[in-house]
Amino acid sequence: MYDDVLNEAFKAMENAYAPYSNYHVGACVKLKNSTYIWGANIENASFGVTNCAERSAIFATYSQGYRKDDIEALAIVSDGDRVAAPCGACRQVLCELLAGDTPIVLSNKKETVVTNIKELLPFQFTTEDVCR
Numbered sequence: 001m002y003d004d005v006l007n008e009a010f011k012a013m014e015n016a017y018a019p020y021s022n023y024h025v026g027a028c029v030k031l032k033n034s035t036y037i038w039g040a041n042i043e044n045a046s047f048g049v050t051n052c053a054e055r056s057a058i059f060a061t062y063s064q065g066y067r068k069d070d071i072e073a074l075a076i077v078s079d080g081d082r083v084a085a086p087c088g089a090c091r092q093v094l095c096e097l098l099a100g101d102t103p104i105v106l107s108n109k110k111e112t113v114v115t116n117i118k119e120l121l122p123f124q125f126t127t128e129d130v131c132r
């Protein structure tokens with residue numbers, strides 16, 4: 001069911017720039033209009049400014065003018081032994097930029113898990129807490 005967006009994410013993974021961790025991650029946002037927007041992890045010698053693949057993909061999506069209602073699914077894939085569950089920073093970003101029930105599909109080819117950001121980050125700190 002998610003083969004298309006997963007295949008695109010595995011292609012995006014080939015663009016990962018990960019000379020420090022050697023851990024390659026790809027992501028792909030599938031829009032409702034069937035556009036695919038790729039992201040990959042992009043590392044830096046100053047490790048803290050590394051960008052995760054899913055943030056690369058969701059930021060590219062917003063940069064092109066799309067918003068959460070335009071998004072059908074997000075795939076995140078890695079070449080690790082386990083599926084790449086998004087890190088805490090990415091969960092916070094996704095809870096703002098992705099609808100709570102939009103499918104997030106995680107895969108490492110051996111295993112695929114379908115979840116969403118409501119499940120990955122319960123009890124969220126959101127724009128509603130700040131903009132009162």
Ligand code: THU
Nearest residue numbers: 021023025041052053085086087
């Ligand atoms: N990474 C991602 O791109 N996404 C994740 O969900 C987990 C971690 C990247 C960041 C860094 O380049 C490498 O994986 C190792 O942490």
